[in-house]
Amino acid sequence: MRAEAIFTGTELLLGQIINTNAALLSQELAKAGISIFRQVVVGDNLERIKEAIQEAGKRADLIITCGGLGPTEDDLTREALAEALELPLEENPSAKEHIIRFFTLRGRPMPPQNLKQALFPRGARLLDNPLGTAPGIFLEHNNKLYACLPGPPSEFGTMLKEKLLPLLQQYGAGKEIIFFRVLKISGLGESAVEEKIRDLLQGMNPTIGILAKPGEIHLRITARARDTRTALELIRPLEEKISERLKSYIFGTDGDTLEGVVGNLLTLKGLTLAVAESCTGGLLAHRLTNIPGSSAYFHQGIVAYDNKVKVKILGVSAEILASKGAVSEEVALAMARGVRDLAGTDIGIGITGIAGPGGGTPAKPVGLVYLAIDYHGNTQVKRELFQGPREEIKWRATQSALDMLWRHLKDNE
Amino acid sequence: MRAEAIFTGTELLLGQIINTNAALLSQELAKAGISIFRQVVVGDNLERIKEAIQEAGKRADLIITCGGLGPTEDDLTREALAEALELPLEENPSAKEHIIRFFTLRGRPMPPQNLKQALFPRGARLLDNPLGTAPGIFLEHNNKLYACLPGPPSEFGTMLKEKLLPLLQQYGAGKEIIFFRVLKISGLGESAVEEKIRDLLQGMNPTIGILAKPGEIHLRITARARDTRTALELIRPLEEKISERLKSYIFGTDGDTLEGVVGNLLTLKGLTLAVAESCTGGLLAHRLTNIPGSSAYFHQGIVAYDNKVKVKILGVSAEILASKGAVSEEVALAMARGVRDLAGTDIGIGITGIAGPGGGTPAKPVGLVYLAIDYHGNTQVKRELFQGPREEIKWRATQSALDMLWRHLKDNE
Numbered sequence: 026m027r028a029e030a031i032f033t034g035t036e037l038l039l040g041q042i043i044n045t046n047a048a049l050l051s052q053e054l055a056k057a058g059i060s061i062f063r064q065v066v067v068g069d070n071l072e073r074i075k076e077a078i079q080e081a082g083k084r085a086d087l088i089i090t091c092g093g094l095g096p097t098e099d100d101l102t103r104e105a106l107a108e109a110l111e112l113p114l115e116e117n118p119s120a121k122e123h124i125i126r127f128f129t130l131r132g133r134p135m136p137p138q139n140l141k142q143a144l145f146p147r148g149a150r151l152l153d154n155p156l157g158t159a160p161g162i163f164l165e166h167n168n169k170l171y172a173c174l175p176g177p178p179s180e181f182g183t184m185l186k187e188k189l190l191p192l193l194q195q196y197g198a199g200k201e202i203i204f205f206r207v208l209k210i211s212g213l214g215e216s217a218v219e220e221k222i223r224d225l226l227q228g229m230n231p232t233i234g235i236l237a238k239p240g241e242i243h244l245r246i247t248a249r250a251r252d253t254r255t256a257l258e259l260i261r262p263l264e265e266k267i268s269e270r271l272k273s274y275i276f277g278t279d280g281d282t283l284e285g286v287v288g289n290l291l292t293l294k295g296l297t298l299a300v301a302e303s304c305t306g307g308l309l310a311h312r313l314t315n316i317p318g319s320s321a322y323f324h325q326g327i328v329a330y331d332n333k334v335k336v337k338i339l340g341v342s343a344e345i346l347a348s349k350g351a352v353s354e355e356v357a358l359a360m361a362r363g364v365r366d367l368a369g370t371d372i373g374i375g376i377t378g379i380a381g382p383g384g385g386t387p388a389k390p391v392g393l394v395y396l397a398i399d400y401h402g403n404t405q406v407k408r409e410l411f412q413g414p415r416e417e418i419k420w421r422a423t424q425s426a427l428d429m430l431w432r433h434l435k436d437n438e
Numbered sequence: 439m440r441a442e443a444i445f446t447g448t449e450l451l452l453g454q455i456i457n458t459n460a461a462l463l464s465q466e467l468a469k470a471g472i473s474i475f476r477q478v479v480v481g482d483n484l485e486r487i488k489e490a491i492q493e494a495g496k497r498a499d500l501i502i503t504c505g506g507l508g509p510t511e512d513d514l515t516r517e518a519l520a521e522a523l524e525l526p527l528e529e530n531p532s533a534k535e536h537i538i539r540f541f542t543l544r545g546r547p548m549p550p551q552n553l554k555q556a557l558f559p560r561g562a563r564l565l566d567n568p569l570g571t572a573p574g575i576f577l578e579h580n581n582k583l584y585a586c587l588p589g590p591p592s593e594f595g596t597m598l599k600e601k602l603l604p605l606l607q608q609y610g611a612g613k614e615i616i617f618f619r620v621l622k623i624s625g626l627g628e629s630a631v632e633e634k635i636r637d638l639l640q641g642m643n644p645t646i647g648i649l650a651k652p653g654e655i656h657l658r659i660t661a662r663a664r665d666t667r668t669a670l671e672l673i674r675p676l677e678e679k680i681s682e683r684l685k686s687y688i689f690g691t692d693g694d695t696l697e698g699v700v701g702n703l704l705t706l707k708g709l710t711l712a713v714a715e716s717c718t719g720g721l722l723a724h725r726l727t728n729i730p731g732s733s734a735y736f737h738q739g740i741v742a743y744d745n746k747v748k749v750k751i752l753g754v755s756a757e758i759l760a761s762k763g764a765v766s767e768e769v770a771l772a773m774a775r776g777v778r779d780l781a782g783t784d785i786g787i788g789i790t791g792i793a794g795p796g797g798g799t800p801a802k803p804v805g806l807v808y809l810a811i812d813y814h815g816n817t818q819v820k821r822e823l824f825q826g827p828r829e830e831i832k833w834r835a836t837q838s839a840l841d842m843l844w845r846h847l848k849d850n851e
Contacts, residue, residue, distance in 0.1 A: 035647050038474050039618060040464030041658060042649070044457060047479070051453030061451050062486065064479035066460070069647070073475065096629045097648050098639055131823065136629040156826050177650060179830055203452065234454060245454065300741075306727025307720035310741040314719025315829055317795050325747045328713075328723040328739030330732070334781065338738075338751070368747065382730050416728055 026198050028054055028061045029081040033093040033102055034176060035068040046091050046181050057190050058202035059087065069093065074105035082109070082169055087193070092176030094159040096139045102173050103144055103162065110166050112146040117160075120151050124158045152188040156180045163192060170196060204256035205247040208267060209281055211240070211428045213274045218242050221270045231260050239417055240424030241276075241283070276431055283427040284312045290434040291322040291372075299325040299368035300426075301339055301360040303351065304378035304394060306330065309423045325368040329360065339363030350389065352377050354406045357395035365399045372433075373399040374426055378409075380418045394422045400433055439611055441467055441474045442494040446506040446515055447589060448481040459504050459594050470603055471614040471662065472500065482506060487518035495522070495582055500606070505589030507572040509552045515586050516557055516575065523579050525559040533564050533573050540571045565601040569593045576605060583609060617669035618660040621680060622694055624653070624841045626687045631655050634683045644673050646680075652830055653837030654696070689844055696840040697725045703847040704735040711843075712738040712781035714752055714773040716764065717791035717807060719743065722836045738781040742773065752776030763802065765790050767819045770808035778812045785846075786812040787839055793828045807835045813846050 030050055036042050047064055054061050067073040081088045093102030107114045120143040128135035142159045152161030157180045162173040174184050210218060215237040226233050231248040246263055250256035268275060277286045300309050310326030313319055327338055332351055335341040341359040349355045357375045365373025378394030385391035397406040411421045443463055449455050460477050467474050480486040494501045506515030520527045533556040541548035555572045565574030570593045575586040587597050623631055628650040639646050644661035659676055663669035681688055690699045713722050723739030726732055740751055745764055748754040754772040762768045770788045778786025791807030798804035810819040824834045
């Protein structure tokens with residue numbers, strides 16, 4: 026099955042937003058064994074969307090559009106599809122009901138132009154949208170498949186995975202697949218990783234790709250095969266070689282995150298956690314609580330932005346604050362100990378540092394961060410010096426804290 | 439001048455990387471007054487790149503390709519351009535010299551396939567590449583302009599800004615620019631926004647575009663003019679009309695964020711803030727502390743994931759927790775009051791809710807969130823029901839909290 030994708034939105038042609046949907050679509054189609062040969066971006070213009078749909082229909086078996094299904098006047102995809110295929114638009118009663126219910130549930134009046142979203146080209150099927158008012162469109166026409174999905178990334182991703190792909194399987198998608206597995210590495214830099222596996226980089230099937238992300242490295246092993254099992258058989262020997270060489274750095278695979286892996290280990294061991302953050306300002310708590318079920322092990326976070334909070338709530342000694350400064354090994358340790366005592370948890374983490382852009386000195390520059398862990402009274406502290414803008418320093422500091430926590434949990438297995 | 443862009447690379451069609459070059463190109467062309475009508479992505483395939491170049495040449499005045507200029511076998515853009523225009527490839531002596539020098543300077547042997555990068559279609563000009571071995575290509579042919587730039591983002595960006603755009607000025611680019619201004623709206627839905635400004639949407643210069651983001655709406659006013667000042671003169675009357683109609687919803691423009699606008703108001707008024715979060719798990723504190731200088735007004739955050747924390751640290755009454763439940767108006771209010779008392783700040787915010795995916799009941803479903811503010815003892819509480827995955831519910835809840843805070847700060851001006 027050969028696919029082409031059309032992304033609509035003047036905001037894309039003006040560079041106001043980055044087209045993340047394109048990458049997501051490509052990934053998901055690869056997993057389903059559908060090759061995508063072309064992606065096109067056009068603005069919110071009826072003629073140009075229509076032309077793009079007609080051109081794609083000449084070359085591909087499956088034409089997917091993204092965007093332009095909303096209620097406003099520059100949402101033109103349904104009209105363009107109907108005109109491109111010379112089909113009339115008709116109101117779909119169940120779509121109409123869905124839209125009215127969406128507003129009723131929220132207790133808001135429905136602006137009448139929302140009903141435009143209930144119009145479908147004759148013969149089209151409706152794809153439910155659990156997250157918004159605009160349903161998707163699916164249509165078989167002259168032996169080609171047309172699918173229209175909404176543009177907001179959460180709606181696009183959910184409908185692609187939950188509605189469109191299951192439907193495409195019925196049309197024979199998935200005969201040969203492109204499958205990749207990602208090994209996720211923490212605590213080692215990109216070139217150090219490459220050096221350890223350089224001799225393995227020349228293979229053709231599977232191939233290896235290295236991607237550096239802030240605070241972690243992703244190794245992608247990609248294979249083509251007739252099914253996932255065969256692909257995994259190709260991937261496994263290479264994965265084992267890599268795992269052996271990078272054992273103490275690989276924290277997970279594929280969709281794993283450091284916060285998720287740490288959460289699993291805490292759950293397995295029945296341990297509880299509390300964190301005291303200064304320069305990361307709540308980001309560590311936010312990442313930990315992104316994991317469903319984290320309330321079982323994450324009990325409390327304190328964002329101690331004001332030094333008075335460090336003294337009053339966390340019991341950091343005012344003398345130490347005065348003599349060593351808020352950004353110091355001693356204060357990080359006292360914060361870890363203080364929050365653990367306060368929350369009565371097994372583990373406490375303390376982070377203090379300078380996220381910038383202001384507040385740095387020659388002795389304590391922007392990016393200096395101390396991280397401490399108190400695990401049943403056993404403590405460890407480390408010093409880091411990060412570079413980059415404020416948000417990247419915050420992110421890297423939480424990566425470092427999660428890496429420290431991961432090593433503690435794993436080594437005490 | 440009408441442009442189209444062609445991005446080559448199988449990695450784009452596999453979704454292994456996100457096409458950030460597309461957004462950068464669009465932004466830079468807009469600044470130079472060049473309208474881009476279409477972007478196309480194709481894989482590393484000679485026929486398909488050639489076909490894309492020929493099609494674009496039928497519609498546009500300027501055809502820009504990105505990628506496929508390197509030394510490896512899947513770098514095919516120069517061959518595709520030559521075949522598309524039926525021109526022979528010839529070795530360019532100064533390109534050859536540049537490539538040899540690049541390796542000599544680094545003291546490395548030159549793999550011979552690098553000399554492929556010295557081949558140019560007859561009549562083409564070389565665009566110097568200060569960051570890599572692959573020079574760019576510029577060619578005038580049958581009254582159309584063709585430009586080929588390398589794909590690595592740093593090389594692409596540098597050569598676009600420093601080599602290609604100055605050259606395009608000689609061909610009349612930059613006589614007119616495209617300039618846009620974004621108005622950012624909180625507290626009103628997409629179709630409600632459109633309803634209030636529908637009569638203004640028909641203009642041709644400036645035009646208005648509506649973009650829905652989670653918890654906020656962006657209105658983009660785009661003008662074409664000979665310079666930024668003239669563009670702003672075109673934009674201003676429309677902006678004033680829109681501002682009048684949507685006054686109480688527009689929180690900022692262009693790069694403004696709700697957390698930044700709130701931070702400015704807190705600073706201006708010399709007010710201080712503390713937050714107590716349950717379901718948002720630190721995200722509100724994280725967003726507030728992303729703003730440089732936030733330590734001046736943001737004193738403390740408590741992530742009260744465990745109910746015991748709500749009682750012990752925030753002073754929420756155990757009876758209320760038992761009778762009303764943790765997710766209730768009363769608990770949100772008690773959290774706001776409690777964290778304000780604890781931190782001794784002017785304002786306290788409390789958030790409690792169910793982020794999901796588990797934990798919902800028919801009476802208290804996933805997505806139910808109560809948000810409360812205590813401003814010098816004056817309190818307000820609101821109930822929201824959000825949809826979507828866990829992270830989106832967390833995000834929308836912080837949007838709602840920031841909107842509530844923004845309204846308090848602005849109305850008390």
